[in-house]
Amino acid sequence: MKKRFKLHAIVGSLLVIGFVSGCSVKSKLQGINVEVKNNLDFNRKEVVSIQRSNLSELLKKTSEKDIRVKIQDSKEYLRTQWIDNDNDGKGDELLFEVDIKAKSVINYAIVSDTVKVPESKITTYSRFVPERIDDYAWENNKVAFRTYGPVAQQLVEEHKEGGTLSSGIDLWFKKVDYSIIDSWYKKNVASPGYYHIEHGEGYDPYHVGASRGTGGTGIWENDSLQVAKNYTSYKTIATGPLRTVFELTYAPWSSYGVHETKRISLDLNSNFSKFEISFRSDKKIPNYTLGITLHEKKGEVNINKVKGWFRHWEAIDDSFVGEGIVLNPGIIDTAFANDSNKSDQSNLLILTNPENKLTYYAGFAWTGSRQVSDVTDWDEMLNKQAEIIANPLQIIIK
Template sequence: MFFKNCIRLFSCVCLINVIGCTESEKKSGSLELTIENQLSFDREEVVSIPIEDLDGILKNTSPDNLRIKHADSTSYLPTQWVDIDLDGSPDEFLFMAKIAAKNVNTYILVADSTIAKPESKLTTYSRFVPERTDDYTWENDKIAFRTYGPTGQKEALAGVPGSTLSSGIDLWLKRTSRSVINDWYKGYQTDPMYYHRDKGEGYDPYHVGGSRGVGGIGIYENDSLIVSQNFMHYKTIAEGPLRTVFELSYDPWSPYEVQETKRISLDLGANFSKFEISLKAAKEVPNYTVGLTMHKNEGQSKIDVEDGWVRYWEKIDDAYVGEGIVMPTKEIDSAFTIVSEVPDASQIYIKAKPTEKLVYYAGFAWQKSGQVKTVEDWELILDQKAKSIASPLEVTFK
């Protein structure tokens, strides 16, 4: 019997012959689950299972002993536990699922410490970077981002040359699947231009300045955007092969005294960071608005409110970059562009309805990474992301 949209655990041990169970699995206890993709394109996504839905199979063993594989395979998949509330106990079990269009896959969960824990050659990663003022930087196998912290703000307000006053989101263009953050910042220690030159793995040619970059927020009022300054505090929640999660908090900003905490996560293989922003204002705000810079207005912009995305396609040096924001359509009030001669003021905006929790996805793809060749390729990625948000993979336990 299946109960869709509500994950329920009926069996703790393998009391009958379950398809795909080996003798070792039958002895250790196993659990079968299915994952359904209702959309018309293939999907490869990180699946998260709350630990409370695994209480039965974990009753007599440590969460570290949990393994998972496709029912038709003998190879187990890399996994990750996330302690989302940082209380010392795991909360979510992660694994990567590959599901063909309009298809259902079966997976077997096994509690068995004798099965070697698979390792991933790829990873996600994030960290605070005190050696470059105080950036916070994050990446996966496809993309990388950074934003700016309290020391940068202090120096900028004091007029220190080269400092950054911005809550915008910066991009690092990658064309390697390996982690680059530590190496690029190490090179920066002896050469401040180190990661601004492409040595074959990518570089940082992207300009944020006073703009929103890709996914910074503000309040749109009287034909202008009110924004916060740099983040003041950070909290790294998870690093791992499948997902990195962290939080950034800001001093109260705007006449509305908005208290803002960004929870940002990035999954392996994804072109988008997920932004879950907690917002509490002393006065009622008119909106929250997410921005996407158009730099010098030399690229192509497009707004698709019906499908829930905006994008910009621009040439940076000798290759094109597609940038975009995807937001659930029910949250969108309007979207529009502002073209200005003022530096960093030309942007695409998605205006969201006032809320205490704003959720959206912001990301990009670089032509030289091999992920996109044309703007149509980028629009396909945006369209599929929007559809995937609206139709999550359905997980059902037997």
């Protein structure tokens, strides 16, 4: 018999969400067979997750480090990654990447072997950055992001130079597929402002300030947005080759006393960071709001409430960038472009009504990277992201 279940997916991110039909997983010592089915009419390259419990029989006879994954009847093993979510020394889920055509099925084998799988410079990565005060930065082969910590906040509040007071999400425009975080920060120490200048790999021209950047949160009330200050603590859970995962915790904020933790992950080949927000409040909140900065209000906004995606398209220097947020349309209350005369307060705002937890995807594409050429390409990418969320890959363990 076969155990069928679905995964919650983004481009490069999947989590188990429910079973189609149930029975005990059958596995043989030589391996476990996994069927992956794409029901959508476009090709998908995504990271899938198999829970440890589904590999228990195989793990009785072999160790985590000897688990291998390949397409059935192939001799080449795929890159894999274990994620230890609770830091107990054991992997909780096994990741591997699938590249599956529209309306098709691929069968994979999970086996035990000691053959070394080739490594690659193409990876995901995140870390705390003490050499730039206390940024936290993350990236994959397509995009890079950062946000700001308590020391950066303290510098601003003490009227000292170099600080940043913001819970917004910053974007780094990269045009190379290898990791740039360590290199750019190192060169910025030697030459302050280095990463704000294009040197051939991309650069950081994106201004966040007190805005929401791309994916920052808040509470909208009385024509005003209440927001958190900088994160107060971080925890790195996993880095590359297929997924980086970390958590940021914030001090209570707003008149409602919101306690907020953001679990953020980014998968290989995805333009979107996944945000899983857990929060509680001293009083019931009227909404939970997501935002994208409108900068000088010269860009184009597109609000697609039916499909659950929201975008901004703007010129920065001599190129263009598309920013976007995608989420379940069922939890959206309203969305609008807030035009403010105050600096950094003009944002595209999406008001939601979640129950103490919220998942959304925030990301971007820069024309300088040649991932998109115009706003039509970016809208198509957002459309596909929304379809992937609504139609996760189907996984059958045999």
